[in-house]
Amino acid sequence: MAHENGQERTTILKKVAKATKVPAFLGICIGITAGLIQALIGFGGDGAGGPVAYGFCVACHTRDMTNTLVNAFFGAALFAALPVLTLVGLYIGGRGSAHQQKEFRIKKSKWHVYLFYTLGGIGVMVFALFLGGCPYRAALRVGYGDLTALIGILGIIGGVAVGAVLIFKYLQNPVFRRDA
Amino acid sequence: MAEGWIPGDIALILVPVITLGLGLLIGYLAQRSGFCSIGGFRDLFLFKQTRLFFGYMALIAFSFIGYLIFWLIAPHIIDGFYWSANQANPFKPIPGSIPGLSVASYVILALVGGFGMGFLGVILGGCPLRQVVMASEGNRKSIFFVLGMSIGAIIYHGFILGLVQGWFIAAGLGAG
Numbered sequence: 001m002a003h004e005n006g007q008e009r010t011t012i013l014k015k016v017a018k019a020t021k022v023p024a025f026l027g028i029c030i031g032i033t034a035g036l037i038q039a040l041i042g043f044g045g046d047g048a049g050g051p052v053a054y055g056f057c058v059a060c061h062t063r064d065m066t067n068t069l070v071n072a073f074f075g076a077a078l079f080a081a082l083p084v085l086t087l088v089g090l091y092i093g094g095r096g097s098a099h100q101q102k103e104f105r106i107k108k109s110k111w112h113v114y115l116f117y118t119l120g121g122i123g124v125m126v127f128a129l130f131l132g133g134c135p136y137r138a139a140l141r142v143g144y145g146d147l148t149a150l151i152g153i154l155g156i157i158g159g160v161a162v163g164a165v166l167i168f169k170y171l172q173n174p175v176f177r178r179d180a
Numbered sequence: 181m182a183e184g185w186i187p188g189d190i191a192l193i194l195v196p197v198i199t200l201g202l203g204l205l206i207g208y209l210a211q212r213s214g215f216c217s218i219g220g221f222r223d224l225f226l227f228k229q230t231r232l233f234f235g236y237m238a239l240i241a242f243s244f245i246g247y248l249i250f251w252l253i254a255p256h257i258i259d260g261f262y263w264s265a266n267q268a269n270p271f272k273p274i275p276g277s278i279p280g281l282s283v284a285s286y287v288i289l290a291l292v293g294g295f296g297m298g299f300l301g302v303i304l305g306g307c308p309l310r311q312v313v314m315a316s317e318g319n320r321k322s323i324f325f326v327l328g329m330s331i332g333a334i335i336y337h338g339f340i341l342g343l344v345q346g347w348f349i350a351a352g353l354g355a356g
Binding site: 031148 | 249261307
């Protein structure tokens with residue numbers, strides 16, 4: 001009997017482990033926790049601070065973390081909404097999962113690829129801050145009822161379409177390949 | 181007005197802890213599933229694959245459901261849910277965006293920002309979240325991407341913000 005129970009539990013665990021590999025599961029998780037976090041902390045207005053629909057954003061939270069550090073160490077006065085550590089959590093969480101899945105592999109590239117990606121990071125950050133968030137916060141803002149973010153997502157779709165055509169044309173160029 | 185369930189001064193201390201925990205959870209799940217928003221649109225356009233695309237659609241749908249649930253429980257915290265519907269200006273700027281511009285300029289900025297982010301994201305092989313996860317998988321060039329994002333934040337708030345604001349006001353798109 002106990003043996004059967006154990007077997008049942010392992011099949012349930014396997015089902016849960018399989019469900020976490022579906023991207024839609026993560027989408028549901030981010031959506032619900034974003035609401036929960038806002039209920040806990042209370043963004044906007046006179047709460048602890050930060051704009052509304054601010055539960056999860058890679059670009060904005062990186063901006064906040066960087067600007068908080070720069071302000072603290074160099075005495076600058078750059079805008080930072082909240083002292084967040086999302087980026088650190090993402091890195092540690094992803095690294096833990098990568099080790100667990102045995103997918104952790106150091107991939108080195110040439111220096112000009114590094115330069116290309118650094119400049120790309122600067123560009124993506126500037127464009128993301130024009131829109132007021134990375135694609136994730138744009139999705140949260142659409143869920144919150146913000147029309148500007150919906151226009152931003154239409155812009156993302158247009159940009160991806162143009163980029164996808166370019167990728168299709170220049171797939172042979174190693175710079176554009178994912179494993180370059 | 182918009183204070184959460186945790187009192188304001190305690191919440192300010194707890195913000196790093198809560199966001200760190202949320203980051204751990206999302207980073208773990210994102211590595212397992214390969215979640216990527218820009219990659220979702222790319223796979224849809226190039227390969228007609230809908231796996232990642234449905235992930236992003238689920239994010240939009242469930243962010244609405246999540247906010248709706250907590251709006252029903254505590255309407256005073258989910259301040260201004262249906263954001264556009266109850267503002268005098270439906271394209272109200274969010275904190276951190278360029279101040280003192282008109283409605284048209286925020287639409288232009290959102291379109292330009294979205295287009296640039298989608299284009300660069302497709303060229304570089306992933307949206308910001310995917311790049312951070314790839315960095316945690318040991319991909320050196322993604323680490324440089326994240327470094328570039330940090331530099332970009334400093335450049336934006338120190339330099340580009342005022343410059344672009346000047347351009348828009350010179351083009352007659354200032355507020356008022």
